[in-house]
Amino acid sequence: MRRGGSACSPRSTSPSGSATSRTSTTGRPADRCRRRRTEIADEPRRAPRRRSATGPPSGLRRAGKVSLRRSTVDATAWTAVSFAVALVVQLGQFALLARLLDPSEMGIIAIVTLLNAFVDIFLGMGVAQAIIQRRRATSFELSSVFWLNLSVGLLVTVAVLLGAAPIASLLGSAAAAPVLTVASLVFVGSAVGQVPRAVLEKGIRFRAVAVSETIALVGGFAVTVCLAVSGAGALSYAWGLVATAALRSVLALVQARRWFRLRFRFRIRETARFLSFGVFQTLDGIVNYLGSNAGSLAIGRLLGPAQLGGYTLGYNLAVNLPARVNPIVTRVMFPVFSSIQHDRERVARTHLRVTAVLSMASIPPLILVALRSEEIVRLFYGPGWGWIAGMTSALTVVGAVRAIGNPVGFILMAMDRVRFGLIVNIVKTAITIPMIVGGGVLFGLDGLIGGLLLSSALGFAVTCAVLRVVLGVRLGAFLRACAAGPLLAAPMAIVLLLLRLLPEGAPLRLLPVELALAGLVLGATALLAPGRDIAEARSLVLSRLPARLRLGSAAPVEVAVVLAAEERFDGSGGAVATWVRETVSRSSLRIAVHAPWSSASPGVDVRPHRLYRRIYAVQRRAALLLARRRDSDPGAELRRLSFGGRFWLLVLAPSLRRVPTVWIHNRPRYAVRLRRLGYRGRIIAHLHNDLLDHLPPDPAAARRYLDAVDEWIFCSEFLRARAVDRYGLIATAVLYNGVVPPPEVPPAPLGGTAEAVFAGRLVAEKGAREAVEIVRRMRTEHGADLRLVIAGASGLGDDATPTPYVRALDEAVAALPGVVRRLPFLRHEDLLELFGSSALLLYPCRWDEPFGMVVVEALSRGIPVVTVERGGLPEILRTSDGVVDGSVLVPPGTEEEVADAVLAELPALIASLRDPRRRAEVAAASRRRAADFGWPGIARRADELLADPRG
The missing domain is CATH 3.40.50.2000 (Glycogen Phosphorylase B;)
Structure with a gap:
């Protein structure tokens, strides 16, 4: 309900009740009203009031209702789907074309790819990223930017059409001219979709983006396959690119129609503030292009299209593979970084986490490719391409360095430090290009690869320096984040190296068997490895599983009760289970109880953990068997078999990730493990036994356990006083055990006995x-x-x-x-x-x-x-x-x-x-x-x- 008049209402009333004019001598209220009604592109047009199927209309301004972290997680999931499809399409496309085309035709495809990448830099002139980076954009401004992009796209298309022949000759293959002519249509098709796609990404509406890109990629792939099988040669790839660009742009326009109102309006001044951002990004893109593609340009010019075709296939596996993984995170994080650009420390912390995630996502597959390059190359491209295996192994180093350093560019854009980044890139590229080209001139293909490796080492050093200057990130912290991937992949690499010791032809030396073993070892490492970064990534993945596959329920609660890995909550448990049942059933808070073995209890939200229930059943049977054989206590055997609750907490961690308070009963050591698994909320340790039974008696030795707990509850003043005297605890309280008073009945006579x-x-x-x-x-x-x-x-x-x-x-x-x-x-x-x-x-x-x-x-x-x-x-x-x-x-x-x-x-x-x-x-x-x-x-x-x- 509106409380009073608006400056933008058609008529406003003066205090005396008379109508007042909408104009004045001191300003133009009517003009201000018109501007206000077109102000925020993130807002949907006023006519359709219902919510969009892709999410609320207010983009990042939803933070009051849904956390930025939740939006980022959802966006990352949808982006992952889109890029997974892109990865499959790219690998499948090159695998098919490598079997149907000869090396020279693959070289022509590489030339088309190089030209497309170069022209794309100019096509949008960085305005799409500028739309995301700027906090506000009016519909007038967006329309002007759209028509500017379309005009540039048409000009570029005409320029490539006219210059196809000389461009092909310059890049070392005159036969590429007809293919470049067809591929030029991509630029006008891509220009149409840039602004609507930027509007969707600014609002973190990546579900819509993922759907449109997936459909476009699949459609383009279908065109390429049909034409390639029918004998169209390299032209099949060009027509596939055109189909993909057209589909992507049309779908983006349709999906962004609620947030992007296209007007037949163009004012160059309305594009100025976006171009000022985009000019530096365009220049930076040119420098990046030269640094990234110097190898391809040199090979095409010096060694010919056949060598370029082989290099492109190896580059596709070793460098483009992580390049396809990176945007899953970086594309989502750019609008997120832009929204928190005012908080330098927060950006630094977030960047380190992103680096760790990218390292874990990119480096393990690269290590696999490096160790099994020959088999993998033959698997993807056929036996005729075995000669590129050594080159592919070397290029994995380049791919790893670029994967880790890729987010720095997004950081510079989000922090509006593009000019600084441009200067750094110019200096770096001026050094690396002579390394690469000189190596190619002096030593051929091997020398060129060596130059690429040296330039990668320089690029890594530059990345460290830029992060230090822009965000204050220390070298040690950055190296720890980078090490997450190699550490995760180390057990897998050891297994693969050991398999190499087996004789040739052994069953375990078969590539499918090796890949299966590598996947199992990598998966086990990801599930069991300690460390905050891997724990956060693990929790993120597990929390995105379908409900029927999740390890625990995920309904929102205020408090999560965590019982010991040996505790039962099915009516046969001990005093701790009884205490929890009686207290939680009477609580006014939303409390969920997590126990390894549980059954429904009236008034208690008991969360089943089906996976661990099976593990617990096996552990319990084993404990009983060992107790009978060893003549020992089954409880002690079960505690040993539970490994201090490590597996229990591993299963439990995804369910606790968003719970504000975790209430651990009788296992204070669990707090440290939960912290290592990434939990950052409030932890309360409730002791039903002496704390000295659980922690080292020396306060210094117990410090890490004590620091992991925020508050302590004891079941008696006796226990509280002992703990305070021994460990100097501060935040403590006493919470006694209780009973349900029965109806008063007179006691029965005692009788004789x-x-x-x-x-x-x-x-x-x-x-x-x-x-x-x-x-x-x-x-x-x-x-x-x-x-x-x-x-x-x-x-x-x-x-x-x-x-x-x-x-x-x-x-x-x-x-x-x-x-x-x-x-x-x-x-x-x-x-x-x-x-x-x-x-x-x-x-x-x-x-x-x-x-x-x-x-x-x-x-x-x-x-x-x-x-x-x-x-x-x-x-x-x-x-x-x-x-x-x-x-x-x-x-x-x-x-x-x-x-x-x-x-x-x-x-x-x-x-x-x-x-x-x-x-x-x-x-x-x-x-x-x-x-x-x-x-x-x-x-x-x-x-x-x-x-x-x-x-």
Whole structure:
């Protein structure tokens, strides 16, 4: 709804209510209104208000709704599709033509390619990049630029038509003249589509660009194939270029019609600010062309079209291959760099990441080509071209250097430093051209290749210097980014070199087998290799997979809970899984739970990870098998087989990439691995056990783990104080475990036999055997009619694999038949029912219990607790009035000292519980204390800690 008049409304009303004129003596409001209505080319025309199928109409100004990073990722994906098609078409086209044409005809095609590349520099005069770089462009300006481009295209076409014969002679092949005549039509066709395509790219609407270019490339390829098969020779390539240019331009005009309104208007002054940018880019393009194509020009002139044809095929594999990969990133990043050009440090950081991505995308295939050049050349071009294999291997070095240095030109354009870049290029080209041409004159083709290698080394040094001057990038940082590709490809290269040691004709020496092995090794390295750059690239690729193939769901959440690689979230997990289920189900935040083995839980957004679920199932079976054979703890075996959660986090990382907060439970070391995998959000480590059990005791040795975590939560003040004293933590909080208070029911009469219960994991620290010994002594020394029920897991979840400790416990139980019994695995709900029917919880633990969840749960069922004053247990049982009525805290000590202290208190406690009124008082006091640990209050506190970084 509009709030008041506009300066551009047809009529405006004065305060007195009378209509005022649209003109004045001090200005031209009407003219300003007309200008305003044509101001921003990014905006669609006002008539169609609906959103475009290709995206919102406001281009980069959408940042308030969709992040620039998200737009960039989507644009990169679509650009990758387009350039993948272009790569396949180019390789397929040359592979077909190399088999149908002789070397001289391939040389003619190379001449056409050289001329097209040179004329393209002048065709647009850099105005397309200027449209992208400038923040605003009116429809009047864009129309003027369009007609300027079309005029230049017509002039260039006429010039090439008239000069085809002398140009062909100059480049060393008079037979190329008819082909150049046909190819000249490309220039007018390309000129039509430059402005609409620039408008689409400025708005990062690369889906539309990708669709049009894919259709155009496929159409042009079809024309080339049909004509080549029918015997048209090199002309088939020229007509294919014409068809591609025409299709691309027509489709660009159609797709940009909402953002580009073509007017029959031309004003040279409206093109001035674009030409001022484009002139320097054009000059820079000429210099770049001479530096990049000096080898081709020299070969064509000095050695003839046949040698030029072979060189072009090798160049196509070794240099154009990464050149086709580069624009997937650089073409998208140019408008992105332009939008952040004011932030030099951000541009520098982004450039280093782009360099690392380009290195990883370009260098591994180049290493493969270098090591298997002869086989790959014969595969693509046929057996008659084996003589170019050595040249192709050498050219891969040139391709690698150009792939890494390519983004620098886009940086200079985005930062409006084209003039500086032009000066640098002129100096560099003035040095490199004599190297290349001189090598060709003195030593032929080999000397020319050597000159190219020397010029590449110089180009790399110049790239480092330019980045230092323009962005302040240090040499070490740039070299680290460049090294991402070689490091990724190193295992693959080692495998290929080892295969060379096998005898000729061995099955593993076959090219398809070698390529398959190389692909497997490279894929495994990409999945498993550490490092931030590879992790970001891996997460990006995995997050773009179709939903049914993704390793985890990707719906937006505020917090992601990460459980340990050994934890189950299917009802058979331990205290940590119970805590997470009860808290998250009551949270007001959008929280997703990630567990390796999970099932649906009411009120909890559980994210399935189907791939890792299979891995976990294999690990679990292996852990149980090893535990039986080694007579060891299955849990310990599973922890070893999970490799510290490395595979779990690798699978999980793509799902966490866009989550603001990651909440890691009981595995603080995961924080470092997530940081290495590229996660940059907030990490909260929630400790349900002593932090010293997870990190080195020396604070200096633990520093990298501590620095990876933003905030710490502990399940008791005892654990928090220990961690603060040891490591000097600052951002800490305590979040207790909780219970669901049951409906209050009067406790049942105790009867003649009192039954105590022990609950907990059946490990030495929990004290199950000590509980059996206390019951035995109660009966023998005090004559008390006391029985014991033991409830606890002996293996992994509901698995009943006995450990050495469990077997010793079973022997102690068997020695007291009818007095002590051990139950199989109980689900959480059944355990709570068992508490309600018991007289007391006997829990003589032998370690500093982090919290003691079973203690709170026993209190919530109205039964007293007899335990040791260790760890976090006093925080549960002690109040301002002392120990909870009926419960007993004995001082810590040796096994015998603890048993003696318990035996001193237990007879009187059991006797008091036989009084119904006293038992009701104890039950009421226990429930009141348990109410302080209710899940609703803990969930609210958790929401406060998670929502507010300051806790």
